[in-house]
Amino acid sequence: LLKPLDLGFTQLRNRVLMGSMHTGLEEHKEGLQKLAAFYEERAKGGVGLIVTGGFSPNLRGRLHPLSAEFSKPKHAKAHRVVTDAVHKHGGKIALQILHAGRYAMHPFAQSASGIKAPIAKFAPSEMSERQIKKTIDAFANSAELAQLAGYDGVELMGSEGYLINQFLCKRTNMPYDDWGGSY
Incomplete structure (x- = not known):
């Protein structure tokens, strides 16, 4: 667990990963500075790879x-403050790209189909x-920007019912076209 791990494009100092966690700081005015301090403490403590909470690739997501x-x-x-804080202590950090799909809590939500999520107000x-x-x-644009921001990688949120998962799930992807149908 504490041995380095070579990923080919980068090397982690160990195999300790801090999984993605939405802190609520992402939306605050001074949130990135607070996130930088939060992640910096984890990097100081020796975490090899940190994955941020989810950031949307576009407005509808x-x-x-x-x-x-x-x-x-x-x-x-603006995110340089976050990546610099982690790198200063030898850690690596990946940006999670998350599109809410039908879980969005606004009227401009988009998904694989028009099926409303039980937790959402809007279809x-x-x-x-x-x-x-x-x-x-x-x-793809978010991933390219993540490189510019100094992130060491990206994680595409494809589970737990968010957009990518909505396309993969027969229950939430009803159209029979190139993007849907029976799997």
Whole structure:
């Protein structure tokens, strides 16, 4: 557990990983400075890899109307405080890219189909082929920006019922097209 791990593109000082956890700081005005301090303490303590809480690749993918987004160069620039704080202590950090899909708590939610989540107030709109491709591009853009911000990698949130999982699940992906159907 405490031996280094070579991932090919980077080496972790050990195999201790802090899994993604949404702290609620992501949306606050001074949140990135507080996140930097939070993650810095974990890096000081010896964690090999930290995964951030989820950041949306675009406006429609946000969990809440004011949730954090990671889609513009200004976001990458602002995140340098976070990555620098972790790297200063020999740690590595990955940005989690999360699209809420039907779990979004705003009226602009999009998903694989128009099926409303039991936890959501709003039914999502079913994504068109064009919207799906734009969302894929948004994920790629966020990943590129993460590199600019100094992140050592990204994690795509594809579980727990969020957008990617909604496309993989027969229950939430009803269209019979190139993006849906029976698996």
